[in-house]
Amino acid sequence: MSKKFFECQVCGDIHYGEAGPAICPTCGSEEAYEEIEEIEAKEATGL
Template sequence: MVVELDGKIFFRCNVCNDIHYSAAGPEVCPTCRAKNAYVEVDVSEARIVEGL
């Protein structure tokens, strides 16, 4: 688990690959409505998924 300086971490929805950046993963994905689909990812993986 990677904790950023502001206490937020990256989460990725394993259904739609949506990246969410907050202190805790959303219970329901705002993009695809999947429940408990968010997994913690580190910054480098988040950048790869987002194509940065």
């Protein structure tokens, strides 16, 4: 499985991996991660 970018829809935290975390490590929300395109992740992180 290839790695993808996921963004927490609550706090905007970016996660890179095979799946989004069940619980956001930053804000604690459950099932808040949605897959996003790499370009969106770069814009969100300012890279």
